[in-house]
Amino acid sequence: MLARLSCEGFRNLASTDWRPGPGRHLIVGANGAGKTSLLEALYLVATTRSFRTPRVEECVTRDLDAFRVHGEFEAAARVALEVGWSRFEGRRRTLNGGEASLTEYLDVQPVVAWSSADVEVLAGAPGARRRLLDQGIVTLRPGSVATLTRYRRTLRQKRELLVVDGSGLDAWNDLLAEAAHDLQRLRSRYVDLLGVELDRIASESRLDLQPITVLYRPSPADGPSGVEALRAGLEEVRAAERRRRMPLAGPHRDELEIRLGGEELRRVASAGERKAAGLLLLAARRAVFAAAGRDPVVLVDDADAELDPRRLAHLWEVFAEASQLFATSSRPAVWESLSTDASWSMEAGRLGSDDRPVEKEKGTS
């Protein structure tokens, strides 16, 4: 659980020192007030990555040379994480003020987030869904970073080999089969867990939506069944790979199919259905991690966008089981009938406690 968040030089946020408690928090403010940046800072300090950009230096306030985000997390003991960047020294991260491996760092506080960029996961190219899977396996067990890295390095070498001349391909395929099998087993198990939680959540929710199912389609198809099967699958495409000079089978071609009522979601769903499906998926991810003893902080940016009040209310119920959640909104009026544990207002990068009844600007979307 996040006990304290402070940041300096981060985006358009004023110097912030925030101590939220447990439960479901609502952060209200106009567009551009800094709500997303606050969630981004929290996500960054827990995961070392931003959900908005792969280039963390973009997070520095305009005209400044450095930023710093400091988070204190409460579990068995209080742990302090810090991420910073400066024009002169680049990126850095510390755990309790000292150095730590990425695995140790990620072990501290799992986070799951939904932001507008995640529409890609539901509607975009397969790469976004593979990233969702890999985020999932690393959140579940941070040690999986090693499995991912080994696979990615091997694939990069094989890719280069096929561009150049292809000699020694057998050995690289042997290694790729080992590394890919490890990764596909993790992905496959994670999708199984997601499916179970999606079913449970759907059956408990009053949400009026056709059933969402997730289907893992590994490449080659029987990859997760064993290293030999995977190796044989690589052999099958060998000639085609040499001809086209690129790797044609392996986890970089895996697909996660997300279906709504039996149809591929990205083809059939409306914007509202997509948003609802995305939040159900978020709830399922949360539940998978929590069940594994990795109870995550949940972030929902622009929570009510695309949702009618009924859907919003039913989805909000789904997240009642989250131990700490931060939702943002630019439309305070739609939240009046929903129960929250704390409410905050964000104005020009400044965060204020907001326990008064909300009655500010209406419908600025």
Place this chain on the structure above:
Amino acid sequence: MASRDPLARLVGELSRLPGIGPKTATRLAHHVLRVPRSEVDALTEALVEVKELLVHCSRCNAITVDDPCSICADPERDTSRICVVEQPFNIPPVERTGEYRGRYHVLLGALSPQRGIGPDQIAVTGLLERLDGVEEVVIATNPNVEGEATALYLSRLLKPRGVRVSRLAFGIPVGGDLEYTDEVTLGRALSGRREM
């Protein structure tokens, strides 16, 4: 294009050394300027001596003054086993464990398409020529993807020739380098090697 400025030239040469950036190179060059002539002579001599006196062993590629090297020439060493490493500096750590009494073969590299290193760029032919009377080849390439692929490549090459092939088994962190692995860990990896 050699620079006419001797200091700039020295900085240029020094910054070509691995691990030395322009900042460090400049600091070293200014250090050379300050020290007495005798120290510079000693350094120059040492540099030249390394190039003139040291050679690669014609059998195993280790670095040595005498060819063959002391390990290849030692009649007490077990000739039925060869331990394959990537670089000459990988031999001393394995020796220090005291767990291994066979001979060595240095590949002088590991497979890495990204760096343009394929099977023809590492010293494999010499290894194949040394297999008479060899029962086991222990592959001690680095535990990173380049070292792993090299091990798998050698295993494919050696097994059809009736040689037992084994690989350092555990204890070495994934992505780690043999160079930095402590003796105890390396010794345990040697005694627990697994057949490929």
